[in-house]
Amino acid sequence: MKSGLGKEPLRRFRRHEHLALGGEAQDRVYRLDEGWACRYTLLPDGRRQITALYLPGDVCEPQWVISSKAELSIVALTDVIATEIPLGSIRNASDEGVSELIDALMTNFNRQSDWIVSLGRRSANGRITALFAEIYSRLQQNGRVRQPCTIPLTQQDIADVVGLTPVHVNRVVSELRRQGLVQFSGKTIIVPRPDEIDRQQDGMGLAG
Amino acid sequence: MKSGLGKEPLRRFRRHEHLALGGEAQDRVYRLDEGWACRYTLLPDGRRQITALYLPGDVCEPQWVISSKAELSIVALTDVIATEIPLGSIRNASDEGVSELIDALMTNFNRQSDWIVSLGRRSANGRITALFAEIYSRLQQNGRVRQPCTIPLTQQDIADVVGLTPVHVNRVVSELRRQGLVQFSGKTIIVPRPDEIDRQQDGMGLAG
DNA sequence: TGGACTGATTTACCCACGTTAAGTTGATGA
DNA sequence: TCATCAACTTAACGTGGGTAAATCAGTCCA
Numbered sequence: 395m396k397s398g399l400g401k402e403p404l405r406r407f408r409r410h411e412h413l414a415l416g417g418e419a420q421d422r423v424y425r426l427d428e429g430w431a432c433r434y435t436l437l438p439d440g441r442r443q444i445t446a447l448y449l450p451g452d453v454c455e456p457q458w459v460i461s462s463k464a465e466l467s468i469v470a471l472t473d474v475i476a477t478e479i480p481l482g483s484i485r486n487a488s489d490e491g492v493s494e495l496i497d498a499l500m501t502n503f504n505r506q507s508d509w510i511v512s513l514g515r516r517s518a519n520g521r522i523t524a525l526f527a528e529i530y531s532r533l534q535q536n537g538r539v540r541q542p543c544t545i546p547l548t549q550q551d552i553a554d555v556v557g558l559t560p561v562h563v564n565r566v567v568s569e570l571r572r573q574g575l576v577q578f579s580g581k582t583i584i585v586p587r588p589d590e591i592d593r594q595q596d597g598m599g600l601a602g
Numbered sequence: 603m604k605s606g607l608g609k610e611p612l613r614r615f616r617r618h619e620h621l622a623l624g625g626e627a628q629d630r631v632y633r634l635d636e637g638w639a640c641r642y643t644l645l646p647d648g649r650r651q652i653t654a655l656y657l658p659g660d661v662c663e664p665q666w667v668i669s670s671k672a673e674l675s676i677v678a679l680t681d682v683i684a685t686e687i688p689l690g691s692i693r694n695a696s697d698e699g700v701s702e703l704i705d706a707l708m709t710n711f712n713r714q715s716d717w718i719v720s721l722g723r724r725s726a727n728g729r730i731t732a733l734f735a736e737i738y739s740r741l742q743q744n745g746r747v748r749q750p751c752t753i754p755l756t757q758q759d760i761a762d763v764v765g766l767t768p769v770h771v772n773r774v775v776s777e778l779r780r781q782g783l784v785q786f787s788g789k790t791i792i793v794p795r796p797d798e799i800d801r802q803q804d805g806m807g808l809a810g
Numbered sequence: 811t812g813g814a815c816t817g818a819t820t821t822a823c824c825c826a827c828g829t830t831a832a833g834t835t836g837a838t839g840a
Numbered sequence: 841t842c843a844t845c846a847a848c849t850t851a852a853c854g855t856g857g858g859t860a861a862a863t864c865a866g867t868c869c870a
Contacts, residue, residue: 435719443722445715461708500669506714507653511643513721514651514765557722
């Protein structure tokens with residue numbers, strides 16, 4: 395990927411534009427250069443559950459290298475600039491390119507396990523602070539931390555990640571603001587001291 | 603796997619015995635010939651969340667072929683008889699063996715996405731009936747349906763899969779029995795008409 | 811300038827589920 | 841025969857988070 399592939403084309407997606415539709419065969423993956431996206435499932439009653447969050451620097455979706463069919467739809471949560479990486483070029487490219495994608499796939503796999511634990515066993519407060527902590531840690535790994543850490547998700551988006559209603563997300567996030575753990579700037583949320591956000595919550599660091 | 607590997611050794615595990623411990627390097631995977639197992643995470647307060655369920659016929663855990671370290675512990679939920687498949691033999695074996703494991707890995711990956719949707723958006727009733735329906739469908743695919751479909755999990759185990767307390771699982775399951783959707787035989791649960799168990803619940807078949 | 815959106819905010823009410831605490835039942839075994 | 845243990849059961853009670861319905865604040869655009 396960084397490895398010896400030529401100039402790949404840049405793609406732009408507007409917020410709410412789809413990068414992929416469930417059921418479609420995929421002939422490429424994307425690296426997000428700017429902006430955020432997600433994989434999601436819609437319920438018949440219109441509710442949405444987000445099953446994966448893609449941050450700037452992430453590859454979306456690495457599993458297409460193995461099984462090049464999108465099981466679920468991918469949509470941009472903000473305006474997005476992405477590098478398009480044809481699967482054909484990957485499969486023939488250096489082992490390094492493939493193994494980077496396999497690594498990303500396994501990371502996503504383990505992250506999904508962690509989310510099952512959060513959704514199954516954590517309170518609203520714990521899920522939200524865990525989400526903010528995860529976001530910070532992932533941005534850091536991707537070399538994308540701006541000071542301070544800003545989160546361009548609507549409260550509705552957050553609700554759809556953590557499995558709550560937007561009303562209750564607002565309650566929790568407003569309380570976090572009262573405690574000084576987050577700040578609002580217009581509609582975006584800022585986490586001024588990300589290292590503190592996930593301490594003490596529920597007594598719920600993981601173990602075992 | 604069925605493909606040209608020699609006689610692999612059989613292993614037996616008692617209920618509650620570990621097949622793998624989190625953090626350990628793995629030099630083999632297992633195919634469950636008899637019995638059920640799970641991957642789980644323990645919280646500091648002692649609560650447990652099961653993140654994957656392995657049924658008779660399943661391979662456990664296919665991702666070890668790619669990344670041969672167990673992230674989480676695997677434990678037997680019933681007595682287990684398993685075929686031990688050394689990873690060394692796999693990596694050098696026919697493509698067929700490898701691709702069967704890759705298929706299983708992607709199936710588990712997609713199943714995890716589905717569970718995130720269930721835990722995030724379904725009621726207790728919906729999660730439990732969806733679990734029973736999934737179990738039936740998987741047993742069927744593995745060619746392991748006995749008539750009728752019996753589920754050898756304790757209510758505590760079920761609670762740890764669906765993210766509820768055992769007390770509430772008991773309430774839901776007792777109500778299902780009142781409705782004739784399940785039967786009890788001693789401590790094991792029987793689903794007499796699996797095709798009906800997941801209809802009408804919450805209006806919550808998935809879509810999108 | 812003023813609708814028409816989209817998203818955030820807040821309130822009041824309520825119920826699904828958790829908590830706690832007794833039970834009961836059946837299997838095992840000295 | 842009784843003790844023990846694991847699992848299931850039931851009840852009373854409390855609460856975290858859902859529901860519904862307004863209102864408010866930006867932003868876009870005619």
